[in-house]
Amino acid sequence: SQDPAASRPAGPRLRPALDGIPAYVPGRAAGQGSVSFKLSSNENPYPPLPGVLETAVAAAGSLNRYPDMTCSALLAELAERFDVPVSHLATGTGSVGVAQQLLQATAGPGDEVVYAWRSFEAYPIITQIAGATSVRVPLTAGEEHDLDAMADAITERTRLVFVCTPNNPTGTALSRAALTRFLDRVPSDVLVVLDEAYREFVRDPAVPDGIELYRDRPNVCVLRTFSKAYGLAGLRVGFAVAHEPVAAALRKTAVPFGVSQIAQDAAIASLRSEAALLERVDALVGERERVTAELAAQGWTVPPSQANFVWLRLGEATAEFAAACEGVGITVRPFAGEGARVTIGERAANDLLLRTTAAFRRERV
Numbered sequence: 001s002q003d004p005a006a007s008r009p010a011g012p013r014l015r016p017a018l019d020g021i022p023a024y025v026p027g028r029a030a031g032q033g034s035v036s037f038k039l040s041s042n043e044n045p046y047p048p049l050p051g052v053l054e055t056a057v058a059a060a061g062s063l064n065r066y067p068d069m070t071c072s073a074l075l076a077e078l079a080e081r082f083d084v085p086v087s088h089l090a091t092g093t094g095s096v097g098v099a100q101q102l103l104q105a106t107a108g109p110g111d112e113v114v115y116a117w118r119s120f121e122a123y124p125i126i127t128q129i130a131g132a133t134s135v136r137v138p139l140t141a142g143e144e145h146d147l148d149a150m151a152d153a154i155t156e157r158t159r160l161v162f163v164c165t166p167n168n169p170t171g172t173a174l175s176r177a178a179l180t181r182f183l184d185r186v187p188s189d190v191l192v193v194l195d196e197a198y199r200e201f202v203r204d205p206a207v208p209d210g211i212e213l214y215r216d217r218p219n220v221c222v223l224r225t226f227s228k229a230y231g232l233a234g235l236r237v238g239f240a241v242a243h244e245p246v247a248a249a250l251r252k253t254a255v256p257f258g259v260s261q262i263a264q265d266a267a268i269a270s271l272r273s274e275a276a277l278l279e280r281v282d283a284l285v286g287e288r289e290r291v292t293a294e295l296a297a298q299g300w301t302v303p304p305s306q307a308n309f310v311w312l313r314l315g316e317a318t319a320e321f322a323a324a325c326e327g328v329g330i331t332v333r334p335f336a337g338e339g340a341r342v343t344i345g346e347r348a349a350n351d352l353l354l355r356t357t358a359a360f361r362r363e364r365v
C-alpha cells in the first residue's frame with residue numbers, strides 16, 4: 001500500500017493566485033539607504049506639525065488598549081469636513097488597504113477589474129490576490145486615461161473599475177466633462193473607484209472633486225488618504241466615501257482594529273490643523289510648477305502634473321537616469337524601460353534634481 005503522504009506537497013498548499021506576486025523581502029527597501037533626498041514614494045517632505053505630534057505621543061500612552069474599532073471620532077470629523085453622512089464613510093489601513101477591501105467586497109475568480117496602465121502598482125497585485133482578472137487599458141500618448149477605451153473594456157464580468165486621478169505615476173488628472181461622460185457610460189452594477197490620493201495637490205479648476213461626483217451616483221466610491229497632503233504616510237490611514245451598501249461592505253471586510261489609535265487621533269488633529277497643512281501643500285504645488293517649467297526649459301517633455309510628483313519618460317535610459325540620481329544622493333522611482341517618477345520635495349532637493357536632469361540631458365539625451 002502506498003503512503004498517502006508521499007503524493008502530498010511538501011508544505012502547506014498556497015493559492016496559485018499568489019504565484020508571480022512580488023514577495024517583499026525584509027532588508028533594504030527602496031530609498032532607505034544613505035540618500036540625502038528620498039523622492040521615490042510621493043511622501044510629504046515636511047515632518048508632522050508639533051501639535052499633531054503631541055497628539056500622537058499622547059495617544060501612545062494608551063497602547064495597552066485596542067483602538068476604537070469603528071473609528072467613530074475620526075468618521076464624525078470626516079463627515080463634517082466633507083459634508084457626507086457617517087454611514088457613507090469607511091476607514092482602512094491606508095487607502096491601499098481600503099482598495100484591497102473594495103476588491104474583497106466585489107470581485108473573485110472569473111470577475112474582471114478594469115484600470116488604466118500604467119497606473120498605481122497596487123491595482124494588479126490586489127486584483128490578483130482576489131483571484132480576479134486584470135484588464136489593463138493603455139494610457140493615451142499624452143499619458144492620460146483613455147476613458148473611452150476603458151468604457152469599451154467593460155464586460156458582463158466587470159465588477160470594479162479603478163480611475164486614478166491624478167494618475168500615479170504620470171500626474172495627469174481627468175476633467176469633469178471627461179469623467180462625467182465616462183460615469184454615464186458605466187453600467188450601474190459596476191463599482192467605479194476614483195482614487196484621489198493626490199486630490200489636495202490639484203489646481204486645475206477643470207478637475208472635479210470626486211466627492212461631488214459620488215453624491216448622486218451609488219456606484220461611485222472615492223478613495224482619499226492621510227499619507228500625502230496630510231503627511232502621515234507612516235501611520236497608515238485612508239478612507240472611502242461611498243453610498244451605504246458599499247461603505248457597509250467596507251466595514252465588513254475591514255481588518256479588526258486595523259487603524260491604530262495613534263493614527264486615528266493624529267488624523268483628527270491633522271483635520272483640525274488643515275489650514276497649516278494646506279499651506280505646505282501650496283508650497284509643494286509652487287515647487288511642482290517651478291520644477292515642471294525648468295524641466296521643460298531643459299528640453300524634457302513632462303506631462304502636466306496635478307500631483308506631488310513628475311513623470312519623466314526615459315525609455316531605455318531609465319536605469320541610467322536612476323543611477324545618476326542615486327550618484328548625487330537622490331532616490332527616484334524607476335519603471336524599467338519606461339520612465340522615472342520623481343516626487344516633489346523640499347526646495348534643496350528639487351534644486352539638486354534639476355542640476356542632475358540638466359547634466360543628464362547634456363551628456364545623454
Ligand code: PMP
Pocket residue numbers: 041042093094095096097120164167168195197224225226227233236237238
Ligand atoms: N493610491 C495611489 C494612487 C497612490 O499613489 C498611493 C500611494 N502611493 C495610494 C493609493 C496608497 O496610499 P496609502 O495606502 O498610503 O493611503
